[in-house]
Amino acid sequence: MxxxxxxxxxxxxxxxxxxxxxxxxxxxxxxxxxxxxxxxxxxxxxxxxxxxxxxxxxxxxxxxxxxxxxxxxxxxxxxLFPRSGRERRRALRLQGLTDGAATAAGRLFAAERRAPPQLDPMTPRFEQAIAASLDAIETESLSKDVFTMAEVGVACLLGYLDFRWPERDFRAGRPALSDWWTAMADRPSIVATAHRLPAVDPLP
The missing domain is CATH 3.40.30.10 (Glutaredoxin)
Structure with a gap:
């Protein structure tokens, strides 16, 4: 593949x-x-x-x-996708939530990079979507052992926020989320897939 x-x-x-x-x-x-x-x-x-x-x-x-x-x-x-029931619905729900929040974060990052800086009328909506999503995830019981698409999605969102805005602490006021993400720092799948800037010439 x-x-x-x-x-x-x-x-x-x-x-x-x-x-x-x-x-x-x-x-x-x-x-x-x-x-x-x-x-x-x-x-x-x-x-x-x-x-x-x-x-x-x-x-x-x-x-x-x-x-x-x-x-x-x-x-x-x-x-990663439980076959049925509440666990399946949870995995799909959190996958959808984190996908949406990651999309908002990408749009926000792109808006902030524009030169000269221009206020995107959607910026407040993106910021609210990210903050509200993180607040919702704070109330979830995320596993530190078994990953479903719920945990995968949350890890991708938090990793992207850390990558794009290391100076902004999304952990503040979200102790459960902060504790979970700290515990995930050494998980092999997280370590092996860390974000990085593109190569100068990614393809010949």
Whole structure:
């Protein structure tokens, strides 16, 4: 399998964490790309977005949720996506919440990078979405041992916030979330998938 990605993307990291948790990381070749400029990415994904997964037979999957679902099925199913009931609904709910918050964080980061700085009328909404999502996650019982897509999603959101805004402490006033994220610092899937800035020439 080939995973086309940018190492700054929280959604690409989501797939990589899922692969590590499922024991599939060794089956995936990482292809670093710039989704804004690489025409080859659009040739396989009309949206030209990361992550994009190309399977051994040439089938292409895009959107992190669909890719993670495929990886879970490939590993036997029912691990990251519980098969039924409240636990399944919880995993899907928190995956949706953290995906939305990560999208808001990406839009906020892009707005703040514009030069000259311009106030995006959506900025307050993005900031409120991130803060409210973190407050909601603070009330959740996150496992420190067993990862489902709930834990994977939360880890990706918190990791992205730390990566983009290390000077902003999302932990303040959220002791449960802070304790959980501190406990995750040495988890192999978290260590192995840390964000980093792109290579100068990611593809030849």
């Amino acid at each position: 080939q995973l086309w990605l940018a190492f700054t993307s929280p959604f690409a990291r989501k797939v990589r964490i899922a692969a590590h948790e499922l024991g599939l990381a060794g089956e995936i070749e990482l292809v670093e790309t710039d989704p804004w400029t690489d025409a080859r990415l659009r040739a396989v994904n009309p949206l030209a977005k990361v992550p994009t997964l190309i399977l051994e037979d040439g089938e292409v999957l895009y959107e992190s949720s669909a890719i993670c679902d495929h990886l879970d099925e490939r590993a036997g199913g029912g691990r």
